[in-house]
Structures are given as C-alpha cells and as structure tokens.
Amino acid sequence: MSSPVEISFTLNGQRRKASVAPEASALAMLRDDFELTGAKLACGEGECGACTILVDGGSVCSCIMYAADLDGRAVETVEGLDTGEVLDPVQAAFVEHGAVQCGYCTPGMVMQIKHLLAENPDPDEAAIRRGLEGNVCRCTGYSKIIDAVKSAAQSLRTG
Ligand code: FES
C-alpha cells in the first residue's frame, strides 16, 4: 500500500490538514474524514454532478479529483453555506420554487449554481441550462430548478 500524503488546505474558510491515500478521491475524504456528506456519490465517473464542490472558486466533480490535489487549495462544500441563521439565497429559492424532490442531486446542483451566479449574476435561461448541463436530476424535470436559479439571481442582485 502506498504511503499517505499530507495535505493542508482551506475547507469552508477554515485551515485543515489531512493524511490521505494517494488514490483517495476528494469526495471520499470529505465524506469519510470530515463527515461532510452533502456532496453525494452517484456515477463516480464525473458525469452527473452529484458530487460537485468548489475548489478555488471553480466547480469540480469531487469523485474524480484526488484528495491529494487539494493541497494548498480553497475548498467549499454545501455545508459551508450554513450560517445557522438564514438560508443561502440559492437554497431558499429551491425551497420557494419546489426544486427539490428526492434531494440527491441538490447539494451538487446548489454548488454548481453558486459557481454559475458568481460567473454570471444575470444569466438568461440558455445560460442557466448551459451552466447546469453537467448536473443530472432524475426527479424535477429541471423547470423548477431553472425557476429557482432565476429567482436566486434576482435576489442576489437586489440584495
Ligand atoms: S458522482 Fe461525481 S460526477 Fe457523478
């Protein structure tokens, strides 16, 4: 068995260290070592987006990223949106527009939308569809998710 790799990174704003197997995925480390189970394992092949997290502000499929490659990076997971007071505007819009059914895709979808709206605060429907094309939802038919993105974008723009 290969020797563990020592890494140091920022996780939801806090400095963290971890000792990870070279072959361990970022998703496995987050779920198993840090008990951050928002990001989900579904396809395990980078095709569905259920495991989406942000790394240095970019969205990545954590199931196909090595944990060792997080060394020195800034990682954000859906748990980092929890302020304990009010829902994040994207999460609030999901509730308001009924964009959650089974919920399995939701954490990854929310993180992808955070990335989308950081890059484009006022996306039209085509831009929203393009921005979410790597995130699969089996339940909602997407229209409610798109409504939620439009609503979250508006509330973020107007404060
Ligand atoms: S579980 Fe990572 S992309 Fe599907």
Ligand code: FES
């Ligand atoms: S709400 Fe079930 S997969 Fe999206």
